[in-house]
Every structure is written in C-alpha cells, then in structure tokens.
Amino acid sequence: MLELLADRTKLMDASGIRKVFALAADLKDPVNLSIGQPDFDVPQQVKQAAVTAIESGCNSYSQTPGLQELKDAVIAKETSRLHWDNPEVFISSGVSGALFLTFLALINPGDEVVIPDPYFVIYKQVINMLGGKCVFVDTYPDFRMTPEKVEAVVTDKTKLIIINTPANPTGVVSTEDELKGIADIAAGRGILVMSDEIYEDFCYDGPSPSIAKFYDKTILMKGFSKNCAMTGWRLGYVVVSQELKPLMNELAKLQQYTYVCAPTPLQKAAITALTVDVSEHVADYARRRDMLVEGLSDKFEFVRPGGAFYMFIKAPGNLSGTDFVTRAIENNLLIIPGGVFSERDTHFRLSYANSPDKLKKGIEILNSIA
Incomplete structure (x- = not known):
C-alpha cells in the first residue's frame, strides 16, 4: 500500500x-x-440556538460561502474594528479549513511563504504539500516577528507573509509598531498578508491589534473554536477588503469541491456566538x-x-x-x-x-x- x-x-x-x-x-x-x-x-445560549435551528428544519446545505445572515453579522462586527468599507466574508469549516483552502488558492510550486518560527503546525505542512517554500523568520529568543527580521527574508518570490497573533505556541501578541512595519514591507512589494487571529479574544495585557487595520491586502482569519469552545463545530471565517474579492470567489469554488459548506445549523447558532461575552x-x-x-x-x-x-x-x-x-x-x-x-x-x-x-x-x- x-x-x-x-x-x-x-x-x-x-x-x-x-x-x-x-x-x-x-x-x-x-x-x-x-x-x-x-x-x-459552549455557552448555553449558543447550544440552544443550534438546537432551535435543527428542530426548525435548518438542516440543508447553505450557500457555499455561508449563510448570508451570519456573513452580515460578521461584517457588522469586523467593519467597526477594521474600518474597511463593504468587506467580503467567507464562512469556512474551521480556521484550519480556511487556511487549507487559502493555501490551495494561492500557492504555486516554488512560491515562498514567510512564516514565524515557532509556528502553528498546519502552515508548514500544507505549504510543503503544495510545493511551496517555507521561509522561516527565526523569532528566538523573544518570539517577536519584527519588521527587521521579515525584511531580511523577503525576496522577489515571496507570495505571502503569515502573521499569527496572539500566537500558538508562544502566546506572544504583536504590537502595533511591529504590524505597521510589516505592513509597510508588504505594501512596498505588493505581498499578501495572512493574519491568523483565532485567539484574538484571549489577550491579558490589552487588546490585540490587527495588521488588517493597516493593510488592505490582508486575509483575516478568525473563528469560534477558542472563544466559544466550539472546537468540534468546525466554524471559522475569512474577511478581506474589496481589493481581494477575487480570492473569495476562488475560496467558494474550492469549498464547493471539498467541504461543500460549513454545517448549516451551526452557522445559524454562530450568529448568537458573535454576541457572547x-x-x-x-x-x-x-x-x-x-x-x-x-x-x-x-x-x-x-x-x-x-x-x-x-x-x-x-x-x-x-x-x-x-x-x-x-x-x-x-x-x-x-x-x-x-x-x-x-x-x-x-x-x-x-x-x-x-x-x-x-x-x-x-x-x-x-x-x-x-
């Protein structure tokens, strides 16, 4: 075999x-x-919203990019934070699903992807599987992904820079100055940025800034697995500015032939999850x-x-x-x-x-x- x-x-x-x-x-x-x-x-009101959705017959496929009602709720939340006009939203089968589909849509053999070391395990494995090249930013010993370190590894083959803040496995939270500096590097070369912010709500010394606030060519990824303990529900979302709308069309195409859609009744419940304190x-x-x-x-x-x-x-x-x-x-x-x-x-x-x-x-x- x-x-x-x-x-x-x-x-x-x-x-x-x-x-x-x-x-x-x-x-x-x-x-x-x-x-x-x-x-x-999982918060009781979210569980009840899922039960209600199931019992009311909300059990069919949703549209591939997600329920419009959930997308609208995400837009309402993220627009106030990022100040993007009319952002595009895609509902995925977890942030891991969003990462996989985005890598599929973007990475050609030989493309370089800049990632911090240490890193979340999926980044390296999927990039390698697709024939891309991981270019590691050595963040030891303080685990900070600084503009200077990123500048040192960016080349003409760089397709994507990955930011993970707050970070798994280090727990480090990027500063606004660090993110602004990385945004300037990306903007100067026309490089895309992927910002994995699944742990955004778990910050202990002040809020976590987002590079999406400073750079329109950011692919923002968030979800419900950590803040609402919905790990088994497999729900995440991608948010981009209008400039990256073509990417969302490709994510929908890829999801159609892989995951089909995120679980419909759980998408319905996620609308409630967005309001949980x-x-x-x-x-x-x-x-x-x-x-x-x-x-x-x-x-x-x-x-x-x-x-x-x-x-x-x-x-x-x-x-x-x-x-x-x-x-x-x-x-x-x-x-x-x-x-x-x-x-x-x-x-x-x-x-x-x-x-x-x-x-x-x-x-x-x-x-x-x-």
Whole structure:
C-alpha cells in the first residue's frame, strides 16, 4: 500500500504529536497540559440556538460561502474594528479549513511563504504539500516577528507573509509598531498578508491589534473554536477588503469541491456566538497564566505570554525538548515537544486550558524533574 500513496503524503509529518500520545497511551489519569482547546463548555445560549435551528428544519446545505445572515453579522462586527468599507466574508469549516483552502488558492510550486518560527503546525505542512517554500523568520529568543527580521527574508518570490497573533505556541501578541512595519514591507512589494487571529479574544495585557487595520491586502482569519469552545463545530471565517474579492470567489469554488459548506445549523447558532461575552473566561485564563509564570519562573526560562493559552518553555539544562517531554511523560505529565512547532527542538509547549488543580500538579511535576 505504501507504494500506492501519493508523493505529497511524504511531505507531511504528524509524528511529533503522535509519538507523545504513543508514549502516554498507558498512563492513568495523566496531568494533560497538551490540549489546545478551552476547558469550558459552549455557552448555553449558543447550544440552544443550534438546537432551535435543527428542530426548525435548518438542516440543508447553505450557500457555499455561508449563510448570508451570519456573513452580515460578521461584517457588522469586523467593519467597526477594521474600518474597511463593504468587506467580503467567507464562512469556512474551521480556521484550519480556511487556511487549507487559502493555501490551495494561492500557492504555486516554488512560491515562498514567510512564516514565524515557532509556528502553528498546519502552515508548514500544507505549504510543503503544495510545493511551496517555507521561509522561516527565526523569532528566538523573544518570539517577536519584527519588521527587521521579515525584511531580511523577503525576496522577489515571496507570495505571502503569515502573521499569527496572539500566537500558538508562544502566546506572544504583536504590537502595533511591529504590524505597521510589516505592513509597510508588504505594501512596498505588493505581498499578501495572512493574519491568523483565532485567539484574538484571549489577550491579558490589552487588546490585540490587527495588521488588517493597516493593510488592505490582508486575509483575516478568525473563528469560534477558542472563544466559544466550539472546537468540534468546525466554524471559522475569512474577511478581506474589496481589493481581494477575487480570492473569495476562488475560496467558494474550492469549498464547493471539498467541504461543500460549513454545517448549516451551526452557522445559524454562530450568529448568537458573535454576541457572547467571554470576558469572565479571559480573566480566568489570565489568572492561570499568572499562576504558571509565578510557579515556574525559578527553574525555567520562558517569555511571559500575553495571549492565547500556551507557554513555550525552554527545556532545562542541555536537554532537547523531546528528551524533556519524554521525562515529563514518565512522570504522568503530558506536554508537547517544541520541535512539533519549530525548526528547533529546544523548548516544549504546555497549555493552561485546564483546571487550577491540574495546573498546580503540572507545576509540581515540572519543578521536580527540572
């Protein structure tokens, strides 16, 4: 069977996370700080909106780009934030689906895509699968994607610059000055920018700015998986200015032949999700962030995260990230080696989307094995 597989499958590697869970298969009630999803439930009013939609017969295909009612609600929300006139909206099967379709629409073999290192895992894998070239911006040790670092790697083959703020896996939030500088570089060369802002609501030291506010050739991606805990609902959206409207036509074409449409009753419920106040959860996660920062600062080296719900921590001593994660798993703690998210294997990622009791246990285990 291996001989029959397409060559592109060899360009994708999921082995890092798989190895972690293979090592952890025999653990009983592990302290699991590996999962990147909220530990609270979907808000009740959103669940009820989905039930109502299903029971009222809203169960057919929607238009491929999404329900107009949901698109209008997204436009109302994002227009006030970005000050774009008449933006275009596309409803996707999660932000991951939006990323995949956008890469399909844009990347030709040989095209260069500038991405920060560390990075969200999908970026590298799909770009490689399509024959594109990942050009990594080395953001170590502070994990800041600065204009100077971007300028140093941009070439005539650069098709796209990817911004992820707040960032997975580092939790770093880009500043307005950084984004304005990157926008100036992109504008000077006519380069597209993709801004993945799925964690926008989870900011603890002030709001997260968007490069879309400064650059009209930005492909803005957001969704409902993190702020409303709707990870299994697979709903995201793309917003662009009128200048990039042709891209939206291509996304609709590609979705027609892949996902068809996002789940219709859940799109209906997402209209309610756009109105949900998540500030209580954000405050709770800020306290968890502070708990980890205080509990680990004596023995570990890390950048204090400003958003999302991850910490990207340097493995102690001369250990690689993989070696330290193996040691952690032997002590009933699940974390992810940094090499899954980076060209380096020097760090590990933990998620604080877990209960304070579990986080306390995780802190005790980490300090005991450092």
